[in-house]
Amino acid sequence: MNPTRIRYGMLSLVFVNVVINYLDRTNLAVAASALSTDLQLSPAQLGWVFSAFGWAYAFLQIPGGLIADRFGPRVLYAFCLITWSLVTVCQGFVRGFSALFGLRLATGAFEAPSYPINNRVVTSWFPDNERASAIALYVSGQFIGLAFLTPVLTMIQTYAGWQGLFVATGTVGLVWGVIWYLLYRDPLDHRGVNEAELAYIESGGGSFRKKEPQPGQPSAGPGQAWQWSDLQQVFSSRTLWGVYIGQFAVNGSLWFFLTWFPTYLVKYRGLDFIRSGYLASVPFMAACAGLLLSGFISDRLVRQGTSVGVARKTPIISGLLLSMSIIGANYTNDTTLIIFFLALAFFGSGMALISWVFVSILSPKNLVGLTGGVFNFMGNLASIIVPIVIGYLAKDGDFKPALVFIGALGLLGASSYIFLVGKIERV
Structure with missing residues (x-):
């Protein structure tokens, strides 16, 4: 019996x-230029508003990870x-800095x-030798969506204002939350998956079964009780600290593009707002290309017998070094070259974003x-x-130090x- 391919359907939902x-x-980021004018926000205040998402998102990652271990993806993701x-x-109805920040x-x-x-x-649906590609495919959603939808978002704002932009994007998520709940299932709960696909996933390192506890031992796997020693374990590894710091660096470039990039083009480079929406899509397409290339090359190297360490780390290191090319935009006033340097840097950042594979491996x-x-x-x-x-x-009107940073x-x-x-081995 040939294995079914239900895992790809679940990946498409993710x-x-x-x-x-x-x-x-x-x-x-798209609304920032008009919104900051309407709400009279200074560049420093706008920076704080851009960071507000990150305060809650970052500091709730550990509780979020614990919740993900304890509750199933179907219900939890729909709720989120x-x-x-x-x-x-609700952001479409704010009238000041405090409400927007909150x-x-x-x-x-x-x-x-x-x-x-x-x-x-x-981790549940894919074996080890397909996991970097799977991660690259779902992470590419952040770039493919933004590459093709950023011009759409600018048009929505042009005709409906920044208020309409928030209402439109929020409504899409409300509808999709219901669709996710109706369609997603874990491997053992999906009626369409056959035993051959389950065996293929499990034999390749996929993990979707709860382990039975030994007599006198606590249960393992999703749903187990959390202990402080668990947190100590994931904070005490030098290897994990290496990928933690690396991820901070990757996200540093990413969050420039997710926050200040459109404002940089409009206010600091003097581009028309609608034109900036189309130009802003170019680096996102480049990042998507870098991510997909990195994921498929990394998995191919693993299948050809290259060590996991070399196959996974090489694209990430190369991408991070390439991301430094963003500094080149400081040395030209030509719009084409500015976009070229930014796209090249984001291509490199995209290559490095397969770093999530180390979570499954380590x-x-x-x-x-x-x-x-x-x-x-x-x-x-x-x-x-x-x-x-x-x-x-950038508060004094000069963005060059920011790109060097x-x-x-x-x-x-x-x-x-x-x-x-x-050495790459499980902690």
Whole structure:
């Protein structure tokens, strides 16, 4: 009997989740120029508003990972989608800095479990030799969606205002939350999956069965009781610290593009708002290409017998070094070259985003969600720090120091993978 391919259908659902997830993160970036004028926000205040999502999102990653380990993706993801989408709709009715800051905090809080859930779904549905590709495909949703939908978002704002932009993007998430609940199932609960596919996934390292406890031992796997020693375990590994720091660097570049990038084009480079929407899509397409290329090359190297360490780390280190090319935009006033340097840098950042594969490879088998939560927490500290730092670096109207700062993060991340991440083996 040939294995079914239900896992790809489940991956497509996660892909759409990621598209919506990032629409509701970046709608503020599209709205920022008009919104900051209407609400009379200074560059520093705008930096704080951009960072508000990250405060809640980052600091709730560890609880989010614990929740992902304890509750099933079907119900938990539906709850998250619906709640963060309701908050997004409410952002269309704000009248000041405080209300907007609070609602962005709430958006981050309700989105916090999303990536630990994504990783749990992929760990459950895919064997090891397909996992980097699967991660690359679902993570590409954040770039494909933004590449093709950023011009749409700018048009919505042009005709419906920034208020209509928030209402429209939030409504999409409300509808999709219901669809996710109706369609998603775990491997053992899906009626369409056959035993051959389950055996293929499990023999290749996929993990979807709860382990039976030994006499006198606590149960393992999803749903187990959390202990402080679990947290100590995922914070005490030098290798994990290496990927944590690397993820902070990757996210530093990402959060520039998710927050300040449209404002950089409009206010600091003088581009027309609608034209900027089309140009802004180019780096996102480049990041998507880098991500997909990295994922497929990495998996191919594994299948050809290359060591896991070399196959997984090489694209990430190369991508982080390439992301430093963003500094090149400081040395030209030509719009085409500016977009070229930004796209090249984001291509490199995209290559490095297969780093989620290390959560599946390195984390203790019963702590995939918790490890993913810590990994995402460390990485998303960048969503707090980077927008605020850029706001202060650019407060006098000069954006060059901000781009140097982003480039330096790429060097930090590459150094972390080179010098801290050693032999790749499960903690």
